[in-house]
Amino acid sequence: MTPDRFRILVSGILIVGVTTSAVLIAAGFVGSLLVGWEGSLSGAAAGTGATTDFGALITDLLAIRPIGLAQAGLVVLIATPVVRVAASVVAFALEGDRLYAAITLAVLAILLTSLVVLR
Amino acid sequence: MTVGSDVGIFAISLVAGLIGSLAGVGGGIVVIPALTLLFGVDIRLAIGASIVSVIATSSGAAAAYVRDRMTDMRIGMFLELATTSGAVMGALLAAAVAPSFLYVLLGIVLLFSAVQQVLRLGEELPPKTEASPLAARFRLVGSYPDGRLGREVPYAAQRVPLGFALMAGAGVVSGLLGIGSGALKVVAMDGAMRLPMKVSSATSNFMIGVTAAASVGIYLGRGDVDPTIAAPVALGVLAGATVGARILPRLSNRNVRLVFLPVLVVIGLQTLARGLGVGL
Numbered sequence: 001m002t003p004d005r006f007r008i009l010v011s012g013i014l015i016v017g018v019t020t021s022a023v024l025i026a027a028g029f030v031g032s033l034l035v036g037w038e039g040s041l042s043g044a045a046a047g048t049g050a051t052t053d054f055g056a057l058i059t060d061l062l063a064i065r066p067i068g069l070a071q072a073g074l075v076v077l078i079a080t081p082v083v084r085v086a087a088s089v090v091a092f093a094l095e096g097d098r099l100y101a102a103i104t105l106a107v108l109a110i111l112l113t114s115l116v117v118l119r
Numbered sequence: 120m121t122v123g124s125d126v127g128i129f130a131i132s133l134v135a136g137l138i139g140s141l142a143g144v145g146g147g148i149v150v151i152p153a154l155t156l157l158f159g160v161d162i163r164l165a166i167g168a169s170i171v172s173v174i175a176t177s178s179g180a181a182a183a184y185v186r187d188r189m190t191d192m193r194i195g196m197f198l199e200l201a202t203t204s205g206a207v208m209g210a211l212l213a214a215a216v217a218p219s220f221l222y223v224l225l226g227i228v229l230l231f232s233a234v235q236q237v238l239r240l241g242e243e244l245p246p247k248t249e250a251s252p253l254a255a256r257f258r259l260v261g262s263y264p265d266g267r268l269g270r271e272v273p274y275a276a277q278r279v280p281l282g283f284a285l286m287a288g289a290g291v292v293s294g295l296l297g298i299g300s301g302a303l304k305v306v307a308m309d310g311a312m313r314l315p316m317k318v319s320s321a322t323s324n325f326m327i328g329v330t331a332a333a334s335v336g337i338y339l340g341r342g343d344v345d346p347t348i349a350a351p352v353a354l355g356v357l358a359g360a361t362v363g364a365r366i367l368p369r370l371s372n373r374n375v376r377l378v379f380l381p382v383l384v385v386i387g388l389q390t391l392a393r394g395l396g397v398g399l
Binding site: 006007008010011012014015017018021022025026028029032033037050051052053054067070071073074077078079080081082084085088099100103104106107110111113114115116117 | 122125164167171174175177178179181182183185186188192193196197199200203204206207210211257258328329331332333334335336339342343344345346347349350351353354357
């Protein structure tokens with residue numbers, strides 16, 4: 001992989017992540033103006049959980065609740081840097097840069113450890 | 120939240136994203152006081168929203184910075200080793216260390232750096248571009264296309280161990296105090312490693328998203344991220360950072376420093392005041 005393609009890959013991941021999350025958050029936001037954060041755009045019953053509870057994400061998404069859409073958007077936003085690091089490991093390896101493939105892999109390992117340890 | 124306050128939060132977040140993307144910081148400096156003082160948001164939820172703002176600033180601007188070769192991905196990843204491991208250490212130490220002492224120490228370091236920044240205001244580019252053996256070994260050298268100067272500008276990291284140590288410190292501070300420490304990252308790259316200001320800012324921008332992602336799990340788990348507040352913040356910051364990323368390549372390094380300097384002074388004073396228990 002050439003450095004140019006590497007940059008296009010990383011830049012592309014960021015654009016896809018940011019656009020997806022912005023569309024989801026905006027959809028949730030507009031939906032909240034129509035039916036309220038806990039309401040449902042598919043006519044299901046309103047949610048009852050706290051808006052800060054991400055545990056109900058799947059249920060809220062299935063009922064197309066604005067809160068679920070916004071939470072999904074935030075999750076995509078948060079995942080974007082992690083995916084970017086993971087893709088960089090592969091890209092450095094394809095570029096033949098073993099040193100930086102290893103360094104980036106170590107960063108990814110620390111990042112994933114922190115997500116498990118720090119909670 | 121009413122629609123009016125949503126629009127207000129969006130507008131302020133847009134400014135935060137714009138300043139943050141130019142200065143290489145996450146925008147918490149704007150978002151946290153605005154949410155708590157202007158919109159009466161609980162400090163806990165304001166900090167949760169500011170972590171989202173850091174990630175949004177980073178990802179929103181980094182797409183353009185990486186494409187335009189403003190970000191040095193090798194230097195960013197090399198230093199990320201120091202910040203992420205520092206952040207884990209900091210979070211584990213959190214129970215054992217008095218935060219007030221750390222706030223004071225960090226405040227002093229940031230204000231001292233601000234003085235250094237003033238002394239460097241006349242300098243457009245760092246004087247040295249020869250790589251030390253360590254910088255050469257880790258390929259901490261490169262060049263970026265300067266839209267203002269209209270040419271390719273080469274650079275090489277100086278004082279790599281000092282920069283790495285400062286970055287580890289920035290990571291510990293992030294983990295311990297739950298702040299993004301983007302200002303300290305810019306100081307480490309610009310001040311210690313003597314990289315061009317625009318490269319320092321864009322590379323810090325690239326890094327803060329990863330550092331914040333490493334600690335966001337805590338905030339999600341504690342219920343500190345409220346989408347009804349974080350949603351307008353994220354949308355505003357993304358819009359502001361997208362605009363900022365288009366502006367930076369055309370600014371002179373001196374002007375980027377002029378954006379960074381007041382941000383650094385305010386963060387330094389805020390941090391010091393918090394350590395001394397003075398409300399600011």
